[in-house]
Amino acid sequence: MFIVDQTIRDGPQSLWGHAVSWEVIFPVAELMDKIGFKAIGIPGPRGALIRARLLKENPFEKFSLLMEKIRNTPLRTSVSPWDFAGFNVGPLSLIELWIKRLMAHGIKSFWICEYQNMQHREKHIYKTIKEGGGEVVGGLMYTKSPVHTEEVWARKIRIMVEMGVDVIQVEDTVGVMTPDDVRKLVKILEREAKGIPVEFHFHCCTGIAPLSYVEGLNNNISIFHTCAQPLANSWSLPSTEQTIKNAKFLGFSVSIDEKALKQISEYFQKIAIERGLPTGTPVECDITPWWHHIPGGMRGTLKNQLAELKQEHRLEEVLEEAGRVRKDLGYPVGATPFSQMIGAQAFFNVVTGERYKVVSDEVVRYVLGHYGEPDGPIDPEVREKILKSPKAQKWINWKEPELSLEEIKELAPNLSEDDLLMELMEPTSELRRKVDEMYYKKGVEGR
Secondary structure (H helix, E strand, O other): OEEEEOOOOHHHHHHHOOOOOHHHHHHHHHHHHOOOOOEEEOOOHHHHHHHHHHHOOOHHHHHHHHHHHOOOOOEEEEEOOOOOOOOOOOOHHHHHHHHHHHHHOOOOEEEEEEOOOOHHHHHHHHHHHHHOOOEEEEEEEOOOOOOOOHHHHHHHHHHHHHHOOOEEEEEEOOOOOOHHHHHHHHHHHHHHOOOOOEEEEEOOOOOOHHHHHHHHHOOOOOEEEEEOHHHOOOOOOOEHHHHHHHHHHOOOOOOOOHHHHHHHHHHHHHHHHHHOOOOOOOOOOOOOHHHHOOOHHHHHHHHHHHHHOOOHHHHHHHHHHHHHHHHHOOOOOOOOOHHHHHHHHHHHHHHHOOOOOOOOHHHHHHHOOOOOOOOOOOOHHHHHHHHOOHHHHHHOOOOOOOOOHHHHHOOOOOOOHHHHHHHHHOOOOHHHHHHHHHHHHHHHHOO
16 A cells, blocks of 8 residues: 655644645654655645745745755645636646646646546646656546436546546545545456556545554555644544554555654654644544535635624625535536635625525636536526626636737746746735736737
8 A cells, every 4th residue: 555645734734724824834744855755745736825825935945945855755745727826717738837837846746636527728737747758747626416327427537547647546535536436446447547556545534544544555555645643633634653554454565654644743743832733633433515515624714704704693694505516517526716716605695585686707717617617507597697797707708818928927026936936926916906907908809
């Protein structure tokens, strides 16, 4: 059995809101490199943006420093097909630049979120990574719904294989995959994946992820994503320690330095105590996420937003409405940016007292197909109401254009490519506003 470590990516993202600087991670980086992980996950562009905003960190500088300390274990980050850092659909040229600059700083492994049939963009992303000598990890984003049949999963896997994926990462952000689901999906993977390695990345929101990992072991899955114990469980991933213990009990060999792993856990436990940060705890079985599919981080955001209005007692009402919104929109997967879209729309529907009275630009663009074709049909009445909203008029005649890197660079000719991306990561920056305006205008004019 092999471990992809998520202690410094999904752990802080799930439990600490990225509230840990690289200066906390660097002291144990060399030790992490010696443990024997297959790969080490590091923050993607959204995590880099939050750290840049809250902690004033330059991600490119930190990645280079991390590479000096982790020389033997591949570092893996995420890439989104819609935008390099934001929630909206943005220029593909910036996603390609983001990948190239990360490669220049030593990052060679990228997992691509296969959320919603944006294959025309994913092909460009795969090509960019392959040309740079990198590893393409295709993210098969798991969700449960009436429309997500075995044939849907088979089709998605076939597409990834045809595009040349190196690894398939089965991602369950809400932790809804049961052991029975594992058995069914593994059969499909055995038939369609053509021998490509498969990894499991499940969150613990419902309490069943560790058991589903055991079922994966019993069905020939050998690569699992985990976190050191203080940053595992709750809304994070299963713990590395318990996953190893279970694997050994079942007779599997594990090449992990457990003494070094214990030191890592003790270190992050100490950090949590010093800074008053929560540590993960096993979750009681909770079946409500099967309905709303809102992951832990988004639930925390909704709770905070309701508290600002002194309506925190309505959280369960919002989560119940989120399940209805998800159904209305064709059952998108409960992951960024769709979990934010669904959660925010449910919030608006409950707080305003009228469904779809207020809609965001992102939901309008989703309904118009800017994020790819949904796996399920959008409710016709909901579609009609959304497209009659004032915000829809802005986007109704827009079509995704090509915006070259040269056109973007002309707006800031004196910035290096790293600094250009840093400036564009911040959605409120003047440069980002200009790029967004240019992208929108070109999309309308090219219709």
